[in-house]
Amino acid sequence: MSLPTRLAALLLLASAALAVRAADDFSSAERALFMTNHLAAMKPPTTLRYGFRKSGSLESGYAEPVSVNLKPAADGSCCAVSADFLEGEHRVNLPEIEAATGNPVILYFLERDVREMKRLTKGQSTYFQKRIRMAIYQGAKEMSATVLYGGKPVAARQFIVAPYVDDPLKARFENLSGKTYEFTLSDAVPGGVYSIRTRVDGPNPAQPLLVEELLIDGAHRNP
Secondary structure, eight states: OOOHHHHHHHHGGGTTTHHHHTTOOOOOHHHHHHSOOOOTTSSSSEEEHHHHEEEEESSSSSEEEEEEEEOOOSOOEEEEEEESOOOOGBBBBBBBBBOOOOOOOHHHHHHHHHHHHHHHOOOOHHHHHHHHOOOOHHHOEEEEEEEEEEEEEEEEEEEEEOOOOTTTTTTGGGGTTEEEEEEEEEETTTTTTTEEEEOOSSTTTTTEEEEEEEEEEEEOOOO
């Protein structure tokens, strides 16, 4: 499946895949992640900047930038979105979204994550998409948090899911089955998404097998 096609499948998490359920049958995590207008306060043209870091004992780590570029949509509203997601051999080519309201960095992060899960396990992208979607619908743990942004503490909400802990097929990728996803949202940061983090513990929790984190750097108003 091509990258644009897989991203389209992920976009269904926020649209058609949700629309088949009753209006009151959405989890708090779904509403926060996929049904909130994170970009409501943004004034295009603006670039949201994030740092991405991969670490852990499984593979070599790296740290690279992510930029989400916001510009006026065809009707003048916010926002048409393009992205520069990582660099060089790690770069993920992503199609432009013509009319975004929710911050697509969430979907971009998940697109890359699904791609990596496929690479590491030889499994199917659609399977990992489904497990993540169902975990966000059925099993997200929600909590309040305080995070630092601009040197100041700000209020945030965190949603944590473990899509593969109860997966009947987890024996096929046992070393990754404990993977957790942590989404941290805050109205105090531009674009509403403070960080997204995944973690896989190894035999020694102090030495994780894999950690990947996207963390906001800030926003830059373009001329």
